[in-house]
Amino acid sequence: MFKYVGFVSRAGLRVVSSYPWIKRYAKHPEKYDISKRYSKVHIFLKKCVHNFKVEFFLEGLENLKSDSNFVLIPNHQSNMDPLSLLAICENPISFISKKEAEKFPIVGNVIKDIDGMFIDRSNLKQEVRAIMKLSKSLEENRELSYVVFPEGTRSRDPNHLVQEFKPGSLKMAYNSKTSILPVALYGTFRVLDKKMNMKKFPVQVKFLKPIPYEEYSKYTTVEFAKILHDLIEKEVEILRQKDKELCKKYCYKRRKNHNYDISGLWFY
16 A cells, blocks of 8 residues: 555646646647657656656667567566556557456557557457558558467466467468567566565566568468467566566565565565
């Protein structure tokens, strides 16, 4: 509880003062260029994430530099993942989100600000139409990249292992013939967990080399989903080992009568 109170006290004023332009962009996105809308969202979330005491450790930023767009394929550990990517990526990126997110004033409007789309996962026809629409958007607007979490939802595995990748998550890339940019994330699961407290929350993000359509189109979506899974899983395991040292730096000292684990966290 105290952790969330701290977040609200640090970021609350910024959220309230930013809401008018967030809502304005969401209501009439066609009036504003995507680069302008995204730049405002990027700066806003970069400051908010800083208020969450997140410390980023980034690798492979050079792989984000391109004259064209990507379909970013990261593993998924937490609801903090989209916020982290929006805070890191300077070029426009967007997301497919579940329809329930639209009901939240800030979250729903921010997704609209960056040309995101809401889907009903229980409605297969609507999901297929959304994929087709976004595939077309990727072809026509090379300025905007999309992020797809191939696990379908954040991992609830207690060890934060990478779950199986769904082949359907790659359809958008195949349809639009867009390069795929694999991303390995580690550490976001701590930021919003009320039981975990640290001086700062280390979050590692590694952008791997883009994979062009000509290379991955040799495989079916089923085959390539497995290849991508194994590639990202390998990188996540490397980040997991680095995380142990980072936690020693940012954790609080051991306190009497508190359980202390190998990753350097003590629990309330």
